[in-house]
Amino acid sequence: MTTTLRISDTSAPEHRPSILDLTRSELAESMEEMRQPKFRTMQIWQAIYGESAKSFDEMTTLPKLLRANLANAYDVSVLEPMISLHSKEGSVDKVLFKLNDGELIETVLMRYSGRGDSRARRTVCISTQAGCALGCTFCATGQQGFRRNLSAGEIVSQVTHMNEVLAETTGGEERVTNVVFMGMGEPMANYDNTMKAVNILNDDEGIRLGARNMTISTVGLVPQILRLAEEPYQVNLAISLHAPNDRLRSRIMPINARWNIATLIQACRQYIEKTNRRVSFEYVLIAGENDKPVHAEELIGLLDGLLCHVNIIPVNATEARYDRPDQGRIGKFRDLLRRGGIPVTVRIEKGTDINAGCGQLRARAISATD
Ligand code: SF4
Known part of the structure; x- marks a missing residue:
């Protein structure tokens, strides 16, 4: 394994609100309150999202007094990379960030790379919470408990950091093309900050990431799924389903006791009716648990007639508690779904040499300091 490990310590944080938590219209309001001319909003926005300014001192288009006033009111940086890992074959970077209060994400x-009609993608998987309260049994983050929600700025900064990584390594040729809200935490349990982050990422004077290139994942918080259907953004919805019946799903996903499969699928139907957008169902395939032909048949019945796609994710081989099915079994499960009329793909596995699975690096970093 040729990984590059970079560890840097961060000093004690100061706790001011971050300017990165503001949408462009909120920044404009803040400028108005500071009695600044309208054009200051764009100067600051450009400095942050165009020039990657990390402090107000770097915003040299602003008068000195304003820079000082802004520095008294706001922070600019909200996270610092502690550990950066690069996978052996070079396609995956994983970063452990320290937030201003010491939390790790x-x-x-x-x-x-592009294949056939599909274009090359640079996808960032971002966290929306430090830790997670939902306790899915196959997930390293779920075993670590909940710490706190991330602010919109902390969510967005993960993307801007990766944009900087790509710019540095490709001479400015590449940038992030897709964002999946599938890292640590449940995005819909931090709904308002997640949607604010979507707004900032989508801003056409800033990061300019198309809403259709963003995917929000959820274990199935039904009220928030219905709320998402009413949002103006055409983001994609991915449901972490992982089991075709309540008995099995409740065993591996405690949230199923709150909203069972029938309620969840009904919410998905309403979401599709309202938005006319396809829903993705994520299915972690676990040997001996949910990978039998009978499970595939149940899944076909459950999703019959839904505008959807199933993404099979063979369970991470480093999860001590569960075994990964062999290739034959994965292929058989996929083929059964396909024959049952369900569009399906098996997720390409990347970065296993750098613990790319959610929560693994944080767990490793914490145990190293115990
Ligand atoms: S899979 Fe997602 S929702 Fe479940 S415990 Fe892990 S981070 Fe939380």
């Missing part, structure tokens, strides 16, 4: 950058 993970972000993953995946480089996919």
Whole structure:
């Protein structure tokens, strides 16, 4: 394994609100309150999202007094990379960030080369919470408990950091093309900050990431799924389903006791009716648990007639508690779904040499300091 390990310590944080938590219209309001001319908003926005300024001192288009006033009111940087890992074959970067209050989160950058009609993608998997309260049994983050919600700025900064990584390594040729809210935490349990992050990422004067290139994943918080259907953004929805019946799903996903499969699928139907957008169902395939032909048949029945796609994710081989099915079994499960009329793909595995699975690096970093 040729990984590059970079560890840097961070000093004690100061706790001011971050300017990165503001949408462009909120920044404009703040400028108005500071009695600044309208054009200051764009100067600051450009400095942050165009020039990657990390302090107000770097915003040299602003008058000195304003820079000082802004520095008294706001922070600019909200996270600092502690550990950066690069996978052996070079397609995955994983970063463990330290937030200003010392919490740790993970972000993953995946480089996919284009095949056939599909274009090359630079996808970032971002965290929305430090830790997670939902306790899915196959997930390293779920075993670590909940710490706190991330702010919108902490969510967005993971993307801007990866944009900087790509710019540095490609001479400015590449930038992030897709964002998946599938890292640490449940995005819909931090709904408002997640949607604010979507707004900032989508801003056409800033990061300019198309809403259709963003995917929000959820274990199935039904009220928030219905709320998402009413949002103006055409983001994609991915449901972590992972089991075709309540008995099995409740065993591996405690949230199923709150909203069972029937309620969840009904919410998905309403979401599709309202948005006319396809829903992705994520299915972690675990040997001996949910990978039998009978499970595939149940899944086909469950999703019959839904505008959807199933993404099979063979369970991470480093999860001590569960075994990964062999290739034959994975292929058989996929083929059964396909024959049952369900569009399906098996997720390409990347970055296993750098613990790219959610929560693994944080767990490793914490145990190293115990
Ligand atoms: S899979 Fe997602 S929702 Fe479940 S415990 Fe892990 S981070 Fe939380």
